[in-house]
Amino acid sequence: MAEQIRPETLRERLKDHNTLLVDVRTPAEFREVHVQGAINVPLDRLDPAEFAGREGVCVICRSGGRGGKAQQALLETGVAGVANVEGGTLACEAAGLQLARGKKTISLERQVRISAGSLVLTGVVLGAAVHPAWLGLAGFVGAGLVFSGVTDTCGMAMVLARMPWNQVSGSCATQSKGSAA
Numbered sequence: 209m210a211e212q213i214r215p216e217t218l219r220e221r222l223k224d225h226n227t228l229l230v231d232v233r234t235p236a237e238f239r240e241v242h243v244q245g246a247i248n249v250p251l252d253r254l255d256p257a258e259f260a261g262r263e264g265v266c267v268i269c270r271s272g273g274r275g276g277k278a279q280q281a282l283l284e285t286g287v288a289g290v291a292n293v294e295g296g297t298l299a300c301e302a303a304g305l306q307l308a309r310g311k312k313t314i315s316l317e318r319q320v321r322i323s324a325g326s327l328v329l330t331g332v333v334l335g336a337a338v339h340p341a342w343l344g345l346a347g348f349v350g351a352g353l354v355f356s357g358v359t360d361t362c363g364m365a366m367v368l369a370r371m372p373w374n375q376v377s378g379s380c381a382t383q384s385k386g387s388a389a
Contacts, residue, residue: 210279215303218243218266218293221313227264230254230376231297232278235376236313243268245304251278251367256285268293268300270315273360319368324349351379 213221221227222245231238231244237249249258251274259265259282266281269275272295279292293300301307314322331345356362368374 210276210283211289212294213291213293215265215305217302218268218300219303219305221264221266221291224264227266227268228259228262229268229293230259230278231275232267233297234316236311236374237270237316239310239314239376240302241307241309243300244308250369252366254278254281254367256282256377259287261287261289264285265289266291266293269296271296271298271315284375291327306329313374316365316374318373320362320365323364323368324353328389 209282218229222229231242231246231248231252232251233242233248234250235248238246242248246268251269256352265282265287267275267278267290272292275292275296279290282290287337295302295305327344327349330351331342331347334342335346353362356364
């Protein structure tokens, strides 16, 4: 069974310098706020082979979902003892863990809601004003949202995560050194 740890447990583990905290959010999300000492390896760029033989790996994201996916990928490739931080960065902030803060950004979840809503609205307006075939756009986005909810994967989020505004110049693996990366 996959290990879930609470932020308080993470605080204790981070005192052990052998613990590696891997934040799997986008570089822009990481730059905005992250637990002090974390490194950033976005979920879509996670290569489990890089962690082979490593012990003491904890994964974290915003609220736990992407961290769970990263944990599963690492466990499936033989990385032992990977823990996912329950509740993610939000829970760590609530628990008073030391955070590094930088430039504010719109969360990936909000970007998906804005994009999906805009596409549905555009499809409906164009369907009423131009041609009914445009209603297919709204239907396509709706079907994508249902698929996303059922499978817990989101194609739109994967595309948005690769957009330039969600990237940070420099390496995709960024180490926190006491200030925001």
